[in-house]
Amino acid sequence: MELMDLYKWGLPNQGEYLNKYRDNESLYNMARSLWNSLDSELFYFMITFMAIGLVLVCFYYYVYNKWPGRKYRIQHWALWLGITGVVTIIAILCLGSALVTSNLQEKFGFILRISLISGIYAILIYFVASLIICNIPVPTNAYRFLKIGK
Amino acid sequence: MKSVIMLTASGMKTNGYDIVPILLDPHVDLEENTILTTTIGDYIKIYKNATSAGRAQQLDAPAGFFSTKITRLEDLDALQNSTSTNMTEKKSFGQYLDVGALANDDVNNYLIQTIYSRDNLKNSLSVGFKGNPNVGTVVLNEMISGADWYDAFQRHCEKGDRVFIISSIFGGTGAAGYPLLEKKIKEDKIHPQVQNALMGAVTVLPYYSLDDPTTSGSGIDSSNFYTKTKAALSYYEKSVKSDYLYYAGEQSLKANYQNNEKEQKNQAHFVELVAASALYDFLGRERQESPQAMTRAIREDADPLHITSLGDGYKEIVKKITNMMLFDLLLDILPGERQFPLKKTRGLNKDFYQDQKFGALKEFVKKFHKWYTELAENNRGFAPLNRVSKGEKLTTMIKGLTLKAKNESYYLLKMIEASNKKKVQHEHGNRFRYLLEFAYNGIKEYTDHI
Numbered sequence: 001m002e003l004m005d006l007y008k009w010g011l012p013n014q015g016e017y018l019n020k021y022r023d024n025e026s027l028y029n030m031a032r033s034l035w036n037s038l039d040s041e042l043f044y045f046m047i048t049f050m051a052i053g054l055v056l057v058c059f060y061y062y063v064y065n066k067w068p069g070r071k072y073r074i075q076h077w078a079l080w081l082g083i084t085g086v087v088t089i090i091a092i093l094c095l096g097s098a099l100v101t102s103n104l105q106e107k108f109g110f111i112l113r114i115s116l117i118s119g120i121y122a123i124l125i126y127f128v129a130s131l132i133i134c135n136i137p138v139p140t141n142a143y144r145f146l147k148i149g150k
Numbered sequence: 151m152k153s154v155i156m157l158t159a160s161g162m163k164t165n166g167y168d169i170v171p172i173l174l175d176p177h178v179d180l181e182e183n184t185i186l187t188t189t190i191g192d193y194i195k196i197y198k199n200a201t202s203a204g205r206a207q208q209l210d211a212p213a214g215f216f217s218t219k220i221t222r223l224e225d226l227d228a229l230q231n232s233t234s235t236n237m238t239e240k241k242s243f244g245q246y247l248d249v250g251a252l253a254n255d256d257v258n259n260y261l262i263q264t265i266y267s268r269d270n271l272k273n274s275l276s277v278g279f280k281g282n283p284n285v286g287t288v289v290l291n292e293m294i295s296g297a298d299w300y301d302a303f304q305r306h307c308e309k310g311d312r313v314f315i316i317s318s319i320f321g322g323t324g325a326a327g328y329p330l331l332e333k334k335i336k337e338d339k340i341h342p343q344v345q346n347a348l349m350g351a352v353t354v355l356p357y358y359s360l361d362d363p364t365t366s367g368s369g370i371d372s373s374n375f376y377t378k379t380k381a382a383l384s385y386y387e388k389s390v391k392s393d394y395l396y397y398a399g400e401q402s403l404k405a406n407y408q409n410n411e412k413e414q415k416n417q418a419h420f421v422e423l424v425a426a427s428a429l430y431d432f433l434g435r436e437r438q439e440s441p442q443a444m445t446r447a448i449r450e451d452a453d454p455l456h457i458t459s460l461g462d463g464y465k466e467i468v469k470k471i472t473n474m475m476l477f478d479l480l481l482d483i484l485p486g487e488r489q490f491p492l493k494k495t496r497g498l499n500k501d502f503y504q505d506q507k508f509g510a511l512k513e514f515v516k517k518f519h520k521w522y523t524e525l526a527e528n529n530r531g532f533a534p535l536n537r538v539s540k541g542e543k544l545t546t547m548i549k550g551l552t553l554k555a556k557n558e559s560y561y562l563l564k565m566i567e568a569s570n571k572k573k574v575q576h577e578h579g580n581r582f583r584y585l586l587e588f589a590y591n592g593i594k595e596y597t598d599h600i
Contacts, residue, residue, distance in 0.1 A: 068560040073489045139570035141563060143489040 004039055006046065010117040011110065027104075034102040038110055041099045048095060049088045049118040053125030056084045061133050065141035072143040081126050088122035089115040151316060152186050152418065153426030155193055156521050159514065160470035161214045161590065165433040167312065168219040170226065172299060174290075174327055182415070192514045193220050199507045200586050203578040212583060214590030215477060227302035243285050244271030283382065286326030294334055309343045314429050315351040315392070319382045320375040328353060329390050336391060350432035351392045355379055355399025357421040360409035368409040375403070393437060396428035396444045404453070404529040418524035420455065420532040427467060454531030456549045457600075468534045469600040471522060472548055475535060476561060476593045478515045482540060483558055484585075491566050496584045507582050548600065555596040564592030 014035060021028035060080040065071045096111035134146035151171060158169065171190060175183050197216050201209045211217050244250070249271060252259040262271070270285055294300055307313075315331055317324030328351060338344045356375035363371045386395075398421050407416045424446055431444070449461030457468050484490065485503040492498040502508060526533035538547050544560075545553050555561055568591035569576075569584065576584070 066563075068556070068563045070487075070559045070562065072491050072566070139572075141491060141566045141570065143491045144494045145489065147494050 049122040053122040057126045057129040061140045084126045085119040089119040160474040164218045283326040286322040312348045318354040320356045350394040352396040352425045352428040357400035358405035359403035398425040454533035457534045497581045564595045
């Protein structure tokens, strides 16, 4: 599986997108360059959302929950789930803008879509990691509401 | 005695000794007597719940709250009668002495009329001795001599056990009972473990007055308290030989109670707390060559008393009471904490909070709260704590001292951390014990510096 497969569901079909510029070679080349650039940077985007998801889930369970204020409540877990998504979107928007070079207007739209998709994946990682943490015998001060069984 | 139970519940150390309370009170119908007996029973149940681990397994005493074992003498010996049963006859003192059988010109009749007033002879023994030690001495002496409980005490008193007698000096039962009981024990040559037991006593000097007996119709006149005390003290001076004798009292009769000998609904008082603290002091002391007279002062003559006016010697008591009051707060909060981590990890769930064991604990701690409130509101007041309830700022809970914990979430967090510490002694699965220990560990993180 290629990395692009992770994002395919939220991006336009590559062939259809490039076909829009088949009458203008210069724009076609720029569009192809943009697509290739996005494709080549996807690895960094993936590393970014994985890192943010894992770091923030660990932060929630092992740092944030050492602070008083009933941080163990599910609402705090949900808050950090949301923060994970937002931070990932912002981080990938910044990273994409810095790494992907193109003068095409679509650039921002593509990066925004990739950021949103990455945000969703980061949330999924946060959820799956929470599920694992809640079911392993490693001490945490958080409420293990995802614990399976009694 | 109530103060002893409350302080012991809060975790006051007894130096490894178990407590076997023996209550001697002829006034068994007294509500306060029933409340005390029930409170002792409740303590015993809570201790049992905290130390049982299923399949007849026994755990060590918990650290902190309810850390001392209390056993009733009748539980040790399967006694059928309570310690006061044979004092509760509905006879008058005159009937008890069988004065009616004496001829009018009998010399013994003249002697009795010289020693006792008509009111003395008419007094019903079922309500005590109404502040008359001269009556108490006669009745109690016979009661101790033939009582089942005293035989049981002789059988169960072992080498190294200690005896501590708590009494007041200005009433009837205590003032008469203490020297009698002490003499009986010191002269018990047949049971050397009884005779040689290290003995302590606390005698409470007058600290409250009663309403005018001419308006209340009572047979007790508190204006005689000091006279009776002086008389008793002059007797004690020559006769009592306890290894440690503690005196607790007030400068004046600050508190005033209703003069109703049948009800005696007196509020808990600071002097009783001081008297109770003598027990813990005694249990930490060694035998001396001669009897030691002990007393305890406060730093400033203030009313109500706070941690600074009490002085450093009271810090341990203030700390323990603070711990228990915080525990009371946590017991209010915890059943509503639906996402509390210990629900998943230690089984502190809805079933647990609806269980009778938790209910009994909560009820006991509520009694503790009431007891403290009475102490705080009495004269002189013992009020080192500010009133706190759910959601309130807790840093100023102790007057004149700042606690680092801002609200209850700080204590809940420390409870969770205590639960997370992997220890072999946490593997028992006793949920009740988890609650007691983790709450204590959590609370003491913030109160240990007091």
